[in-house]
Amino acid sequence: MKKLFKSGFFKIGLVFIIAGGAVAYWLMPPVAKVESTEIGKGYKVKFKTNGTQIEQFQNQSWNPYFAKGVNMGAAVPGHFPGELEISRDDYMRWFEMIQDMGANVIRVYTILKPEFYEALVRYNEKHQDNPLFFIQGVWSPEEQLIAGQNAFDPKVKQKFEKEVREAVEAVYGNIELEAEAHSGKASGNYVFNAGPYLMGWIVGTEWDPMMVDKTNKNNSGAADYKGEHFQSKSDASPFEKWLAEMVDITATTEAKHGWQHPIAFSNWVTTDPLEHPGEPLITEDMVSVDPSHIEAVDWDAGYFASYHVYPYYPDFFTFDKSFQTMKNDKGEVDSYKTYLHKLKEYHNDMPVMITEFGVPASQGIAHTGMLGRNQGGHDDKTQGEMDADMFRQIHQEGYSGAILFTWQDEWFKKTWNTLNYDIPDRRAYWYNTLTNESHFGILGMYPSKDDVIHIDGDSSDWDKLDDGDKTKLDMQMKGFNEIWATHDEGYLYLLAKLTEPLDLTENSVYLGFDTLKGGNRHAPQLQEKTLDEGLETLIELGNKDKGQMMIASNYDFHTRIYGKLSKILAYDPKHFQDDSGLFNPWKLVVNYLLEYPDSRVDHPFGDIEVGNLLRGTSNPQDPNYNSKAMWQAKGNILEIRIPWMLLGFSDPSSLSAISYKDTGTKQFESEKVEGVRIVPWIVRNDSKEVIGLEGNNPYPISKLPLYTWKRWEDIDVKYVERPKQSYSIMQKAMREVNQPVSEHK
Incomplete structure (x- = not known):
């Protein structure tokens, strides 16, 4: 008994020692x-510039370095x-996924919370032979700069x-920052010193041209800046002199920690x-920050x-012939x-990095670009192909790095349109x-049912939903045996079991x-039928693969702004009457x-249809997967x-x-x-017979069941994190590149 006690005591003590060691591991910062x-x-010094290249000290020598990386934001869904x-x-x-993609650097825009620097140090402790580096950004006071229009404001x-x-001290684990109410900081x-894993600094944010111009005009007598580590040249503008000081403060602060890293703004x-x-908008070419x-x-x-550098903004990328050579x-x-070549050629005595490029995978579009490189409208695969093409071009033109957004x-x-x-x-x-701005990522943050409900014409996944997570809409309408509905953070989902196999060469389906x-109680799509309540939006599925969301003319936000309000689009006032x-x-506007x-020149108004609904499969395990697939029909199943916004929801x-x-x-x-009240019907293409709205005229859709749900808050938001197809495409492109292009010449 005594022996057992001693043995047990020893084991208990050993447990405490092991546990204490684990606690110490997570509390004591490892040395980078x-x-x-x-x-x-x-x-x-780990990195330095040399002529037009950046170099890394590795294997006891300086070697040319090409930064292959991704930008990283500070938010996840629900926050x-x-x-x-x-x-x-x-x-x-994420660090493991990023490095496995072939990236060697992460760029962040501002001071992140301590967990970021801790995680990076701990991750690299396990990857000392191949650490993941980062570029630290310093966020400039954008709102105050734009509001005051003067960078020299004290x-x-x-x-x-x-x-x-504070950014420098945070990187070197040497500061405690107090929480500031409503600051977002x-x-x-x-306490974790991530400085040794720093690749470089990028000071500031994208500069508002009006602010730069007014800063220059209001401070024309500003003296040249002569700092300890950086200075402005004789041809610098007042704003550039101000920037020289900000860069110098960064260097001076870092020097106190015994390190130097390359710096940019x-x-x-x-x-x-x-x-x-060829740029039509004056403000897009009014001032330079050189x-x-x-x-x-x-x-x-x-x-x-x-x-x-993005391929669709400003508009000269599309319209300026001097950049199409x-x-x-x-x-x-x-x-x-062409632009990449000209920009690199201008900077013929210093390294240049493209620290943002990419296209988003989204239904919405905000700008159009050459070669289909629009700001949006792409599926995940096309996004990756375009991103990889731009990555390779940046490398081919001799840049020192290409950092994908995001x-x-x-x-x-938010997006302007x-x-x-x-x-x-x-x-x-x-x-x-x-x-579209929400969907630049190559790590997809999909709504919560993305891995539960697959749009593929197979209803079996609906059977797996809990009874409380789906609703059978009791409609008892001809042509439809059953209609089910569910929803998540991104979509309203519908499953219709028809009474006969759906042939879209002979029929059109309307929802x-x-x-x-308000809205339309009658319309050509209803043939001679009338409803007792109006429809705000209407989906038409027909001609095999065509699907389209339409919007009642008096509810049409686009025409209300750019026709009725701005008088840019031609419109008939009758179209704004109820039940037009x-x-x-x-549609969405893509340029004003x-x-x-x-x-400089008259530039036409531009808009684009975004209500086209793609037929396909949303199952990522299917070889035919398309992230933009919105519907599929097989046999008598329609999914x-x-x-949400196509249905008119603002939230x-x-x-x-x-x-x-x-x-x-x-x-x-x-x-x-x-x-939402869902109103389905079918129209025979030859006879124009309407199936599903039999009986009373007007048809009492007000008696149809309403699909509703409970309000959700941030704590209720769920999402599916999954690498997009663009991830593997970028992985191939990044793994192909190890050195700057000059090493291959």
């Missing part, structure tokens, strides 16, 4: 270890970036300087130093240029390739596939939706009407998922639909609704 060298005045809800486990999992300058110093105790096409003679007007004077790690590897005239989808994002249709403080709670009082009988295509003298999480009310502005009001 990377191979580095000392240059200059004894500063440690806004200021909430900083990404966990240490999320980061650890309050703006003081705030930016503080942000710079990270806070906590930063953020820039984009709008404020590049090139001329864009990296070559700043130089390092005592910073051995060096200085590089950083640009965000080069052909890509496929033999196509390519404005993106790693994960972020639901909270849908922001008037939704509720700003609810955006993070639902998946809006019309807002009408009633959410508000007309359904319009669902520009006229001289507001623009469809409908994006499905609070059952809010866009109101009919005319506000006289581009901003629409929202109205709480009880749910």
Whole structure:
């Protein structure tokens, strides 16, 4: 008995020792270890610039380095970036996926919470032979800069300087940041020194051209900046002198930690130093912020240029003939390739990195570009193919890095051509596939039923849903045996079991939706039938593969803004009367009407249909998978998922639909609704016989069942995290590249 007690005591003690060791592992910051060298005045250096290249110290020598990376945001579905809800486990999992893709660097835009730096240090502790590096961004006070239009404002300058110093100290694990109410800033105790894993700094954000121009004009007498490590050149503008100081403060603060890293400031096409003679909008070519007007004077790690370059914005990528002079590897005239070549040629004595590029995989489109490289409208596979093409072009043109925008989808994002249709403080709670900015990620953040309900014409997955998670709509309509409905953060899902196999060469299927009082009670699609309540939106499925969402003309947001309000589109006032009988295509604007003298040349208004619904399969395990597939029919089974905004919802999480009310502005009001009433019918293409709306005329759709749901909040948001097809395509492209292109010449 005594022996057993001693043995048990020993085991208990051993457990405490092991447990204590585990606790110590997670509490004690490990020492970051990377191979580095000392240059200059004894500063440690891992990366430095050399001519037009960035180099890495590796295997006791300096080797050319090409940064293959992804940008990383600060939000997950259900949360806004200021909430900083990404966990240490999320980061650890993501780092492994990012490195497995072939990337060697992550770029972040601002100070993240301590868990990011802790996770990176701990991850690299296990990958010392091949660590994952990061570029730290410093967020500039955008709102104050734009509001005040003067970068030299002492309050703006003081705030930016503080942000710079805090970013450096956070990276080196040497600061405790207090939480600031409503600031959206990270806070906590930063004790993990991630500095050795830093690849470089990017200071600031994309610069508003009007602010830059006014800063230059209002500070024309600003003295040249001569700092300890950086200075402005004689031809620098006042704004560039201000930037030289911000870059120098970054270097001076980092030098206290005994390290140097290459530094750049953020820039984009709008404020590049090139001329864009075919750009219609004056503000897109009115002022330059030129990296070559700043130089390092005592910073051995060096200085590089950083640009965000997308293929569809500004408009000169599409319209400027002077940027359509080069052909890509496929033999196509390519404005993106031409631009990359000209930008690199201009910066002929310093390294340049493209630190944002990419296209989103979304239903919505915000700009059109050459070669179909639109801002949106792509499925996941096409997204990857276009991203990979741009990645290879950036590498071929001799750049020092290509950082893809972006790693994960972020639901909270807004887009200029849908922001008037939704509720700003609810955006993070639902998946809006019309807002393309939310879907640049190659790590998909899909709505919660993405791995439960597959649109493929097979109803068996519906059988797996709990009874409380699906609703049978008791309609007793001819042509339809059963209709079921369910929903998630992204879609309304419908399953229709028809009385006979669906032949879309002989029939057209219609699904009408009633959410508000008003809309069309009659329409050509109803033949001679009339309804007792109006429809706001209507889906037509016909001609085998064609599917289209349409919107009642008096509810049509697009025509209300650009026809009735702005007088840009021609319209008939009768179409804004209730029960006009007309359904319009669902459209989004892609460029505004520009006229001289507001623009250099008259530039036509542009819009595009976004209500086309793709027939296909949404099952990612199917070889024919398409992320944009919205419906499928097989035998007598019809499955469809409908994006919430196409149904007129400004926020499905609070059952809010866009109101009919005319506000006289581009901003629409929202109205709480009880749910959605679904009205199905079939039309014989030859005889025009209507099946499913037999009996009374007007047909009493007000008696049909209403599909409704409970309001959901952030804690209720669920999502499916899964690499998109674009991930594996980018993986192939990134693994092909190890060195800058000059190494291959």
